Amino acid sequence: MAEIDVAYVARLARIALTSEEVVQFGGQLEALLDHVAQLEALPTADVAATAAVIPSSNVMRDDVPVPSLARETVLSQAPRRQGNYFQVPRIITEE
């Protein structure tokens, strides 16, 4: 039986969960992890991992400036703004 520490994972994922949700999601996610455990039967030891089926790397473009969205367009949908800035919660705390 697979186990998952839902409260810990939810903190990593930045999602507040109620204690009821921790229990409910825990059961559902453990059932899924039991299902995916079947992958252990596949002979994958010497197999390369596939990140994308159509490989591409370092797609470049010419280093020329092109127009981007207007500042007002970008800021106009901010939940909170102050002049030309997004207003966000303080992220530095004093010791």
Place this chain on the structure above:
Amino acid sequence: MAAGAVLPLAGVPLAIKDNMCVIGTRTTCASKILGDWVAPYTATAVERLLRAGALPLGKTNLDEFAMGSSCENSALATTHNPWDPTRVPGGSSGGSAAAVAAGEAVIALGSDTGGSIREPAAFCGVVGFKPTYGRVSRYGLIAFASSLDQIGPLSKSVEDAALVYDLMAGKDPCDATTVDRPVEATLGGFPKDLAGLRVGIVRDFALDRLEPDVRAVYEAAYGDLQRLGADLVEVALPTADYGVATYYLIAPAECSSNLARFDGMRYGLRAEGADVLETYERTRAAGFGNEVKRRILIGTHALSSGYYDAYYVRAQKARTLIAADFARAFEACDVIACPAAASPAFEFNAKSDPLAMYLMDYYTIPMSLAGVPSLSVPCGYVTPQGSDKPLPLGLELTAPLFAERLLIGVARAYESGTQHAAHRVPPVLEASAR
């Protein structure tokens, strides 16, 4: 519009799945977290159709962030199946499939990550086409699982799907994953029959798992392929059975990363907390629905320290085996035929267990993992016991990477040789014709 310009879609009503941006309109992903967010630009796929003269009718419902197989995970609206309103339209592009089936739009755009175009197309009796990964630009498509997401058309006919695909496909500088390779036009020069074509029937998708009435429809569909001149050959996809397990690690892992951007800082919903961490946690708790939360949690778990190799890397290796299975199968056949889904559209709340819902994509997920082009075309009807409403089924046809022209040609020959879509119309259309 310039005088004398030839616009292949002039005046054609187009519905757009609401995870694609159209400048100046709300784009919600059927989620509360985007709030009243208005897209500041238009998705490339949409832009190319508008330039061809299409008229955008509106946005269509979906499972939140395209995560689901029934549209029941929409936080904003309920979409009913035009064949039987007590049943789901499929998902996640269920609104697009229902709009085309009900005659509200002539063509619709959907996105397909593990079956989200093909399964609702099958449930609603329309054509749904997922091109090769990287063939259609995702610029302006709000990302779910970036190594799998692909945009494609839903339409009444294979010909309409071909027309739309030809206009959308090709390199886009705004999406670095689009493939820089000439697009082979799929419209026109359709084969009249399937003479000489080798159609692979997948040994591992034995039809005896299906309900007898559903099984009979697929047996008849394989018979029709043969009648139209195809040679049926048995092919093996021995790792396809691991598709759902592989997909439900890779797609959530990618989604947990893609959806990290929804933090309430620059746009959309913000639920204030005492500090920045609490603001993130409250915003995401209030903004995401249960299915999105489940997938972010499983993906975060699969990518977390101590589990990364056991889950995420192992799934990526399984993906290699699944893609290799398709390559091997296509040495013995030209296209693969199989059911698009194991059943017709189900009733609302019939799949309350998440794993049961995930298994709805059993027949579509392997193709997404392999990146190959795949479509669903109507292939018959079943009438559930105690109901008087026939429900459509879809035949899924799959071709090798970039073989869209072959795939469309086969689907078109099957469609015109069987006329399933033309046989019946959904009850909503019958009612309006009276």
